[in-house]
Amino acid sequence: MSSPQCFENPPDLNSGIHGEGTIQELGGLNTYVTGSPDSKLAIILVSDVFGYEAPNLRQLADKVAASGFLVVVPDLLYGDYFNLDNPQFDRESWRKVHGTDKACEDTKPLIAALKSKGVKSIGAAGFCWGGVVVVKLSISSDIQAAVILHPGPISDNEINEVRIPIAILGAEIDNHFPPEKLKQIEKMLSVKAELESFVKLYPGVSHGWTVRYNDDDEAAVKSAEEAHQDMLNWFVKHVK
Numbered sequence: 001m002s003s004p005q006c007f008e009n010p011p012d013l014n015s016g017i018h019g020e021g022t023i024q025e026l027g028g029l030n031t032y033v034t035g036s037p038d039s040k041l042a043i044i045l046v047s048d049v050f051g052y053e054a055p056n057l058r059q060l061a062d063k064v065a066a067s068g069f070l071v072v073v074p075d076l077l078y079g080d081y082f083n084l085d086n087p088q089f090d091r092e093s094w095r096k097v098h099g100t101d102k103a104c105e106d107t108k109p110l111i112a113a114l115k116s117k118g119v120k121s122i123g124a125a126g127f128c129w130g131g132v133v134v135v136k137l138s139i140s141s142d143i144q145a146a147v148i149l150h151p152g153p154i155s156d157n158e159i160n161e162v163r164i165p166i167a168i169l170g171a172e173i174d175n176h177f178p179p180e181k182l183k184q185i186e187k188m189l190s191v192k193a194e195l196e197s198f199v200k201l202y203p204g205v206s207h208g209w210t211v212r213y214n215d216d217d218e219a220a221v222k223s224a225e226e227a228h229q230d231m232l233n234w235f236v237k238h239v240k
Contacts, residue, residue, distance in 0.1 A: 009212040010084055011054035019058030021065070027109030032058055032073040035065030040120040041239050042070045044107065044143070046130030048211065049082035049098075051075065056211045056224075057127070064232055069239070070119065074110050076103045076133065100129065100152070104136040111142050123239040125231055127211050128152045138162045145238035147231045150207045151177045159188050167198040167234045169227050174207040198234060202227060 021034030032052055043064050047057055052075045065071040077098055083089045107124075114122060123145040126134030131148040138146040139161045147167045148154070153176070166189070170182040179201055186199035202209065202223055210227045213220040 007049070007082065007084055008206070008208060009214065010082075011050050011056060011212065013051075013053050013055075013081075015055050017055035017058070019055075020062045021058070021071075026072060026074070027107075027111070027113040029074040029076065029106065029110055030079075031075065031110065032061060033070070034058075034061050035070045036068065037070065037117075039068060039070040040118060041068065042072060042114045042119045042122045043235055043239065044110065044122065044124040044134075045071065045073045046076060046103070046107070046124065046126035046133045047073065048128040048130055048208065049077070050212075051077050051079070051081035053081075054211060056213070060211065060228055063228060064235070067232060067236065069123075069235065070114075072110065072114070074107065076106055076130075098129075100132040100136060103130075103133045107133065107137060108142060121239045123147070123235040125149065125235075128208060135159070135162065135166075138164050138166055145235060147234050149210045149227060149231065150174060154185070156188065159185055162189075162192075162195065165196040165234070165238045167200075167230070169210070169230060170199070170201050171205045171207050171209055172201055172203045173205065176207055196238070198230075200230060 021032050024031055024033045045061055052073045061071045061073050122143045124134045124137055124143045125147040127149050129152050132152040134146050135154050135158050137143050145165045149169045150171050182201055189197035205223045210224050213224045
């Protein structure tokens with residue numbers, strides 16, 4: 001989460017797009033909730049540094065919910081999003097406050113809350129910063145499947161400790177998580193015979209393409225939608 005690409009094309013939080021769901025408190029977190037409240041299958045979407053209010057992220061949550069999942073998008077940043085408009089914004093202090101280890105722990109009461117509502121199987125997807133959070137969740141048995149989209153800084157040790165089916169979707173133009181890194185991760189996962197994995201490189205797109213695309217760019221939208229479908233396919237297969 002330190003490449004300039006992590007901050008390109010930030011979402012417009014004043015776009016007026018709020019999604020079809022509602023804001024609820026789950027596990028002590030303000031959470032965007034969409035889909036059937038009676039579903040026994042849930043998906044957690046963990047945002048990038050721009051937070052859970054991003055319109056594209058909420059539209060994606062609604063799309064996943066339409067396939068029968070209860071989808072929740074927690075505010076793991078507690079309203080304190082990365083703010084590129086503030087010249088006084090202290091990036092280093094922000095990173096210290098919003099560590100991915102803490103976010104992983106903060107997600108666990110949310111998971112417990114979902115289970116208390118009768119949810120039997122949970123998947124999680126994370127974007128950049130959120131992808132690191134989801135990898136950490138994947139080391140436990142708290143969730144049943146994971147998808148990481150344009151990953152943040154994931155260590156080899158974390159990949160080696162993953163215990164659940166995991167998909168990693170990467171961009172061809174990614175200074176932070178380049179294709180050679182993705183290939184290395186694919187090789188590491190492939191030798192874990194007991195673990196099902198899926199690694200895919202999307203040509204011609206940059207880090208962040210799945211949630212920070214330009215709506216007017218037809219090719220960008222198409223590639224984002226392809227990744228969304230791959231993510232959904234993974235969850236349909238493994239969250240049941």
